[in-house]
Amino acid sequence: MEQNTIQTENILLITPSEWDMILKKEKLVVFQNEISEKLKQEINNYAPETIYLKDIDTGEILGEATSYLIFYLLYDFEKERGYRKDSNFEGVVKERNDALRYLYNEWCYMKSLKPNPNEGWFKSKKFSKYLDHIGWGSNYAVFIHEVIKY
Numbered sequence: 001m002e003q004n005t006i007q008t009e010n011i012l013l014i015t016p017s018e019w020d021m022i023l024k025k026e027k028l029v030v031f032q033n034e035i036s037e038k039l040k041q042e043i044n045n046y047a048p049e050t051i052y053l054k055d056i057d058t059g060e061i062l063g064e065a066t067s068y069l070i071f072y073l074l075y076d077f078e079k080e081r082g083y084r085k086d087s088n089f090e091g092v093v094k095e096r097n098d099a100l101r102y103l104y105n106e107w108c109y110m111k112s113l114k115p116n117p118n119e120g121w122f123k124s125k126k127f128s129k130y131l132d133h134i135g136w137g138s139n140y141a142v143f144i145h146e147v148i149k150y
Helices: 003-007 016-023 075-081 088-109 125-134
Strands: 012-014 029-032 049-054 061-072 140-148
Touching: 012 016, 012 029, 016 049, 016 140, 049 140, 061 088, 088 125, 088 140
Parallel strands: 012 049
Antiparallel strands: 029 140, 049 061, 061 140
16 A cells, blocks of 8 residues: 555655654655656656655644755666666666766855865765765765755
8 A cells, every 4th residue: 555655646655763863854865666657757857746755654644845846866777687788777776876966066065165176976075974874875866955944
């Protein structure tokens, strides 16, 4: 039943620690193994969508957020099926790089830092610590803004 709900609604399942980071505006992106078909249509579309944030343990709707950007990263898919070099690989690498670059720029803005084009996200030790703190990976990266707590 839970899987069907996720497929048809704009719901992201999050842990209590993720919710705390979201409320503190530390976590700007939510990673999900699966998202609704409606959200899949919005990948890289820059179209605002209202998304409901649901506690993964209790099933309680904690709040809502607006998402402007969704990336398809395929991390969990690779783990399940094994790594294969095929025609999609180059596109996946670009998608992951774009997601990281976008998160780096958002993180710089959040910290009132100017993005350093010579350093970039891949050389920044502070940004690497941030990634370790929020976690990184899964099939989909859903960037969220304008969070409303219920």
